[in-house]
Amino acid sequence: MFRFIVRRMLWMFLVLFVVSAITFVLLRAVPGGPFNSERGVPAPVQRSLEAKFNLDKPLIEQYLKYVGDILIPRLTGPDFKRSLTEDYLINVPVPILGEGAAFRWMNFGPSLRVRSRTVNQLFLENLPVSIQLGSAALAVALAIGVPLGIIAALRRNTAADYASMGVAIIGVSIPIIIMAPFLQYLFGVQWRLLPVSGWGTIQHLIMPAFALGFAQSALMARLTRASLLQVLGEDYIRTARAKGLSERTVILLHALKNALIPVVTVIGPLFAALVTGTFVTETIFAVPGMGRYFVTSVTNRDFTVVMGTILLYAVFLVLANMLVDILYAWLDPRIRFA
Amino acid sequence: MFNRKLFSFVLLAALLLALSAGAVGAQDKKVLVSGRQMGSSDIPTLDPAIAEDVPSVQVIDELFVALVRMNEETAAAEPGMATWEVSDDGLVYTFKLLPNVPWVRYNAASGQVEQLTDADGNPLVVTAQDFAYGILRSLNPETAAPYQYVLSPWIKGGPEYASGEGAMEDVGVKVVDDTTLEVTVNQPSGVTPLIFGLWVTMAQPQPIIDEFAEFWIDPANIATYGPFALKEWVRGDGGSLTMVKNPFWPGTDSVPQSKIDEVVLRFLDETVQLTEFEAGSLDVAEMPDAEYARVSADPKLSAALFTGPGTCTYYYGFNVEREPFTDARVRRAFSMAIDRAGITEQVTGAGQIPAAFFTLPSLNAAPTSEMFPNLGIQSDPEMAKLLWDEYLTETGKTADSFQLTLFHNESSLHSAIAQAVQQMWAETLGVQVQIATADFATYLDTRGNYDVFRAGWCFDYPDTHNFLYDAGWHSDLITENDTHWSNAEYDALVDAGFKAEAVEERIALYAQAEQILVYDEAAIAPIYYYITNDLTAPYVTRTHSLITREHYEKWDINK
Numbered sequence: 001m002f003r004f005i006v007r008r009m010l011w012m013f014l015v016l017f018v019v020s021a022i023t024f025v026l027l028r029a030v031p032g033g034p035f036n037s038e039r040g041v042p043a044p045v046q047r048s049l050e051a052k053f054n055l056d057k058p059l060i061e062q063y064l065k066y067v068g069d070i071l072i073p074r075l076t077g078p079d080f081k082r083s084l085t086e087d088y089l090i091n092v093p094v095p096i097l098g099e100g101a102a103f104r105w106m107n108f109g110p111s112l113r114v115r116s117r118t119v120n121q122l123f124l125e126n127l128p129v130s131i132q133l134g135s136a137a138l139a140v141a142l143a144i145g146v147p148l149g150i151i152a153a154l155r156r157n158t159a160a161d162y163a164s165m166g167v168a169i170i171g172v173s174i175p176i177i178i179m180a181p182f183l184q185y186l187f188g189v190q191w192r193l194l195p196v197s198g199w200g201t202i203q204h205l206i207m208p209a210f211a212l213g214f215a216q217s218a219l220m221a222r223l224t225r226a227s228l229l230q231v232l233g234e235d236y237i238r239t240a241r242a243k244g245l246s247e248r249t250v251i252l253l254h255a256l257k258n259a260l261i262p263v264v265t266v267i268g269p270l271f272a273a274l275v276t277g278t279f280v281t282e283t284i285f286a287v288p289g290m291g292r293y294f295v296t297s298v299t300n301r302d303f304t305v306v307m308g309t310i311l312l313y314a315v316f317l318v319l320a321n322m323l324v325d326i327l328y329a330w331l332d333p334r335i336r337f338a
Numbered sequence: 339m340f341n342r343k344l345f346s347f348v349l350l351a352a353l354l355l356a357l358s359a360g361a362v363g364a365q366d367k368k369v370l371v372s373g374r375q376m377g378s379s380d381i382p383t384l385d386p387a388i389a390e391d392v393p394s395v396q397v398i399d400e401l402f403v404a405l406v407r408m409n410e411e412t413a414a415a416e417p418g419m420a421t422w423e424v425s426d427d428g429l430v431y432t433f434k435l436l437p438n439v440p441w442v443r444y445n446a447a448s449g450q451v452e453q454l455t456d457a458d459g460n461p462l463v464v465t466a467q468d469f470a471y472g473i474l475r476s477l478n479p480e481t482a483a484p485y486q487y488v489l490s491p492w493i494k495g496g497p498e499y500a501s502g503e504g505a506m507e508d509v510g511v512k513v514v515d516d517t518t519l520e521v522t523v524n525q526p527s528g529v530t531p532l533i534f535g536l537w538v539t540m541a542q543p544q545p546i547i548d549e550f551a552e553f554w555i556d557p558a559n560i561a562t563y564g565p566f567a568l569k570e571w572v573r574g575d576g577g578s579l580t581m582v583k584n585p586f587w588p589g590t591d592s593v594p595q596s597k598i599d600e601v602v603l604r605f606l607d608e609t610v611q612l613t614e615f616e617a618g619s620l621d622v623a624e625m626p627d628a629e630y631a632r633v634s635a636d637p638k639l640s641a642a643l644f645t646g647p648g649t650c651t652y653y654y655g656f657n658v659e660r661e662p663f664t665d666a667r668v669r670r671a672f673s674m675a676i677d678r679a680g681i682t683e684q685v686t687g688a689g690q691i692p693a694a695f696f697t698l699p700s701l702n703a704a705p706t707s708e709m710f711p712n713l714g715i716q717s718d719p720e721m722a723k724l725l726w727d728e729y730l731t732e733t734g735k736t737a738d739s740f741q742l743t744l745f746h747n748e749s750s751l752h753s754a755i756a757q758a759v760q761q762m763w764a765e766t767l768g769v770q771v772q773i774a775t776a777d778f779a780t781y782l783d784t785r786g787n788y789d790v791f792r793a794g795w796c797f798d799y800p801d802t803h804n805f806l807y808d809a810g811w812h813s814d815l816i817t818e819n820d821t822h823w824s825n826a827e828y829d830a831l832v833d834a835g836f837k838a839e840a841v842e843e844r845i846a847l848y849a850q851a852e853q854i855l856v857y858d859e860a861a862i863a864p865i866y867y868y869i870t871n872d873l874t875a876p877y878v879t880r881t882h883s884l885i886t887r888e889h890y891e892k893w894d895i896n897k
Binding site: 030031032033035036037041042043044045048049052081082083084110113114115116117121122125126129181184185188189192195196197198199282283284285286287288289292293296299300301 | 378379380382383384385388390479480482483484486487500501502551552553555572573574575576577578604605606607609610613614616617618619777778779780781782783784817818
C-alpha cells in the first residue's frame with residue numbers, strides 16, 4: 001500500500017505540472033488583465049503594477065518563477081519580513097541555525113485583484129469553510145440517498161420504490177438556484193427558524209448543506225438501488241439466506257457492503273465537486289468559502305488565484321480518487337493495489 | 339422547607355436580575371446591520387492609497403477622515419480633519435488640522451478601542467506629517483496606486499513624481515508644523531477642495547505600514563482615527579466587516595461622534611439583502627431592480643423604500659473612426675432613434691431617469707433639465723430618419739450596406755437594453771445591427787474595436803469636471819477614450835468651466851460643452867441615469883447619500 005501511495009503521489013506531481021502549464025498559457029492567451037478597469041489605467045500605473053507583480057517579464061520566466069516560488073523551499077534569517085509577495089504556507093522555525101531562522105516553503109503569490117491578501121491566506125481562511133460545507137452536504141447526500149436507495153431496492157416496484165425514486169427525481173430536477181431562495185423564504189422569512197444567510201454557527205450550515213446535498217442524494221439513491229438489486233441476485237446472498245441468517249444481517253452486512261462500491265466510486269469526485277463547485281450556493285447563502293473564487297478569479301483575470309484554485313482542485317481530485325481506491329480494497333478484498 | 343423556599347427565591351431573583359441586566363445591555367448597545375454599498379465580494383482593501391472601488395472607500399471614509407469631508411447629502415466640501423484657507427491666486431491651500439486626534443486600534447482581547455502610544459507611552463496623534471506621508475505615498479510610483487492619476491494632476495510636481503520622472507522633494511506638499519499643512523496646486527479651481535476629500539489624500543500611519551507591509555490593514559495591525567474603528571473583518575465573498583464607534587474621535591459639526599455603537603457591513607448579493615431585510619435581520623438593504631414592482635406594491639416594503647439619485651450614467655459610445663459614425667449627423671440620428679423613456683419604463687423599470695445629457699444632474703456645477711429644458715439629445719424618430727436618409731443620399735449608400743456591431747459586456751440587463759436598441763434602430767433607421775458580447779475583462783480590452791459599445795461612468799468625486807473631463811472626452815485623455823473623438827471647442831469650454839469660480843458660470847459653460855458632446859457632435863448617446871433604491875427599517879434615522887458612501891456617524895437607531 002505504501003508503494004501504491006508513493007506512486008500515486010508522483011503521478012500527482014506530474015498531473016499538477018501539466019495542469020499548471022496549460023492553465024498558465026490559457027490564462028495569458030485571453031484578452032484583458034487583472035488591472036483593467038472601466039476608467040482605464042494610465043500607462044505609468046500599469047507599468048509599475050506589472051513590475052511589482054512580475055508581469056513584465058517574458059512568459060516562460062514568469063512561469064518558472066511561479067513554479068519555483070511554490071516548489072523551492074527557502075531558509076530565511078531574522079530579517080525576513082512577511083509581505084504580499086513573500087508569504088509562505090509552511091513556516092518552520094529552525095533555532096539551530098540562529099535566532100529567527102526559519103524554513104519556509106510554498107509561496108502561491110499574492111491575489112492581484114485584491115491587493116491585500118495572498119493566495120495562501122485564501123487557502124487558510126476560505127478553504128476550511130468550503131470543506132465544512134462540502135462535508136456536510138456529502139453527509140446529507142448519503143443520509144438521504146443511501147436509505148432511499150435501499151428502500152427502493154428492497155421494495156422494488158411497490159409504492160415505496162416509486163415514492164423514493166420520485167423524491168430522487170425531485171432532487172435532481174430542482175436546481176439550487178430555485179431551491180435555495182425557496183428554503184430561505186420558508187425557513188428564514190416566513191417561519192424565522194434559520195438565518196437567511198451568513199456563516200459561523202450550525203444554524204447557518206443547515207440550509208446550504210441541505211440545498212447542496214439534496215440534489216446529489218438523487219444520484220446516490222439511484223446508484224444504491226441499481227447496485228443493491230444486482231447484488232441481491234448474486235449466489236452468495238442466496239447462500240447467506242440458506243445459512244439461516246436474519247434478513248437484516250444479509251442486507252446490511254453481506255449485500256450492502258458490495259453494493260456500495262459504485263457509490264464509493266463517485267464519492268471521491270463528488271466531494272471534490274462539493275467543495276469547489278459551490279458558486280451558486282455560496283452566493284445565495286453568503287458563505288465565505290472558496291467556491292466563488294473559482295469563477296470570479298477567472299472573470300477578474302486574477303492570474304495567481306486562478307492558478308492556485310485550479311491546482312487545489314487537481315490535488316483534491318487526485319487525493320479523493322486515491323482515498324476511493326483504498327476504500328475499494330477494504331470493501332472488496334479481491335481488489336488489490338496495483 | 340424554609341431553606342428550600344429561600345433558595346428558590348434567591349435563584350429566581352438572581353435569574354430576573356440577570357435577565358434584566360442582559361436586556362439593558364442589549365438595549366444600550368446600538369448595532370446596525372447594513373448591506374449598503376458593499377457588494378457581495380470581499381472588500382479588496384482598506385488602504386487609502388490603494389482603494390479604487392466603492393465598498394473599500396465606504397469603509398475607509400469612516401475609519402479615516404480626509405482633510406476635507408464631502409457632505410453626503412449635498413456633495414459640498416466641508417471641514418474634515420482640517421479647515422482651510424486659499425491664497426489669493428488660488429494656488430496655495432493652507433490646512434489647519436484638528437489637534438490631538440489620536441491614532442487608535444480595536445483591542446480584541448479587551449473589547450475596547452484603544453489609543454496607540456509611542457515608546458514612552460504618550461498617545462500618538464494625527465499630524466500634518468501623517469497627511470504629507472499619505473499624499474506622497476499615494477503618489478509614489480512604487481505604491482502603484484490605481485487612483486494616483488486622479489490626484490496627481492492637481493498637485494504641483496505631482497504628475498512628474500507619479501510617473502517616476504520627478505523627485506519627491508519637488509511635490510508641493512509642505513509640513514509647516516504639527517497641525518499645519520501647505521499644499522500647492524497646479525491651477526486655481528473651485529473643484530480643488532473636493533480633491534482633498536478623496537481617500538488618497540488621507541493621513542496614513544507610516545510606522546505601522548513600515549512594520550507590517552501590505553498586511554498593515556489587518557484588524558490586529560491597523561491604525562485609524564475616524565469616527566469608527568475596525569473591529570472585525572471576515573474575509574471572503576459573502577463575508578462581513580464590523581466597525582465600532584471610536585470614542586476618541588472628537589466630533590465636529592461635519593463629522594460628529596457616532597450615535598451607533600457598532601455597524602456590521604455584510605457582503606451580500608442584492609437578492610439576498612432583500613430576503614434578509616424581509617426576515618428582519620438587515621436594517622438597511624439594497625434590492626434588485628427586478629423586485630422594484632413587487633416592493634413598491636407591498637404596503638410594508640414600500641414604506642421602507644427610498645429612491646434617490648444614483649452615481650452613474652449609462653451610455654453608448656460611437657467609434658468615430660468607423661463608417662458611418664465618422665459623420666456627426668449619423669451619430670445624432672442613431673442617438674435620436676433611441677427611445678430612452680421606453681428603455682427606463684419597459685426594460686430597466688426601477689425608477690431610472692432617461693438621460694438627455696451625460697453628467698448626472700445631482701452633481702456640483704451640473705446643468706439640470708429644469709434649468710435647460712432643451713439641453714442635450716431628445717428621442718425623435720422622425721428627425722433621426724431624416725438625418726440618416728440625408729447621409730445615405732449624399733454618400734449614395736444603402737442602410738443594409740453597413741455591417742454594424744453593438745458590443746457590451748455580459749449581463750442580462752445590458753443584453754435586454756441592447757436588444758431593445760437593436761429593434762429601435764431597425765424600425766426607425768432600417769439598420770440591422772449585430773450584438774456582440776464578452777466577459778468584462780475582454781470587453782474593456784477590445785471595446786474600442788467595435789462600432790458602438792455600451793459603457794457606464796460613475797463619478798470619483800461629485801463634480802461635473804469628473805464627468806466632462808476625467809471620463810475621457812477631453813483631448814488630454816484621448817488614449818483612454820474608446821470613441822476616439824475629440825473637439826477643440828469642447829476642450830476650451832471644459833477648461834473654462836474648470837477655472838471659473840462662480841457656480842452659475844460653471845454650469846453655463848458645462849451646458850454648452852454637453853450640447854457639443856451629446857448633440858452637435860453626438861460622440862456618445864446617453865441613455866439613462868442610475869438611481870439608488872434602498873430599504874431602511876422604520877426605527878433607523880439616517881441621511882441618504884448621493885456620494886457613493888454612507889456616513890453612519892450621522893445615523894441613529896430608535897428601537
